[in-house]
Amino acid sequence: MKQVNSSTFYQEIIKASYQQPVILQFWAPWCGPCHALTDTIQHVESNYPFPITTAGIDVDQNTDLALDQKVMGVPHTKAFVSGYPIDQFSDPLSEFELTLFIQNALLWPYILRYSHYTENPENKWIENLEQSIERSSRKEVYLLTLARHYFFTDPDKSRKFLGMIPDQSDQMEDRLFITDLFALMEVQYSDDPVIKKMWAAKNSLAKKNFESTYQFLLQANRMNDPSTQELPKMALLAFRQFLGATHELNRKYSTQFSQVI
Incomplete structure (x- = not known):
């Protein structure tokens, strides 16, 4: 995992995310959970053929950048696509949860036709989200991604996933708009x-x-x-x-x- 700072952030994170998703971890040397998450990210990067870039930022050395990215605590991880963060989490995720987070980030630009992404997503990413969704602590985020995906190919399935998002969910507003x-x-x-x-x-x-x-x-x-x-x-x-x-x-x-x- 490469380390970036305020002077390399644009080139290594923003510009790079126009080519493939960038998973960026905000961390600090004194943060034990940060080191554990770094190990998990590096393990996933080494053992799964995901077309992503991973990077880290030491918030103690780059305080202004962390504040600019609205990072209030560590560890905090964001997925950047086409220059912007499209998903994030704060608590350290397990290897299982991290792979789902990455697959969701990989699917997002293809479902929504970002012009910089020209290849098609692998069906196994979609299948894995579907098969794993019930075991995920971020279930509702992935339900929304699947609803967007199936909106075009299987409207009934899209509505089914939307119907699984509860009214009290943070994804509720998106659910209502997609229904509209x-x-x-x-x-x-x-x-x-x-x-x-x-x-x-x-x-x-x-x-x-x-x-x-x-x-x-x-x-x-x-x-x-x-x-x-x-x-x-x-x-x-x-x-x-x-x-x-x-x-x-x-x-x-x-x-x-x-x-x-």
């Missing part, structure tokens, strides 16, 4: 100009053409009278949440989104 997004997939063609745009958005989403989906939804909301139809606004909000706060398209269209919502 299914309403877009039920839109039928109409001569109504707004519905035409919604229908086009539906077809683009079915093909995982996320940029066209975004554009059609924005156009539908510009044309729509909110007092007449709620679906355009609901679908745009749901789609934005589906992609996640740090997705490149949410960053690209943030101004236009703010203008219509």
Whole structure:
């Protein structure tokens, strides 16, 4: 596991995460659990063929960087994809839990079509998440990932995973928005100009053409009278949440989104 600091953080973590996920551990020399987690990370890296990069940051030597990343205690570990953290945990994870954390980080960019990731994920990662989910302390996080994945290929299965996320879960908001997004997939063609745009958005989403989906939804909301139809606004909000706060398209269209919502 390479060690990075404030001067190498951008090159080794941010820039590197555009090529493959980077698992970054924040640690301190005096922290016993940190050393135990480091051993686990290195063991997984040596024994599993995951296409990831692992790195560590000594928070005592890089306090400003730790604060900038909102790290309040150690050990703390983040998975970076396309320049942003997409998942994290604080308590040391077992080898079993760490492999699930990594597989989730590997699946995320492919499910959500990050432009920098061109290869397809291995089916065994998806299968392993499904088979292991009941034994995981982070079950609800992975249920949401699987719901996103199956949204396109098996809607019933996607709804099943969403239904397994309890109301008190931290993933509840995402569950509701993905459920709302299914309403877009039920839109039928109409001569109504707004519905035409919604229908086009539906077809683009079915093909995982996320940029066209975004554009059609924005156009539908510009044309729509909110007092007449709620679906355009609901679908745009749901789609934005589906992609996640740090997705490149949410960053690209943030101004236009703010203008219509």
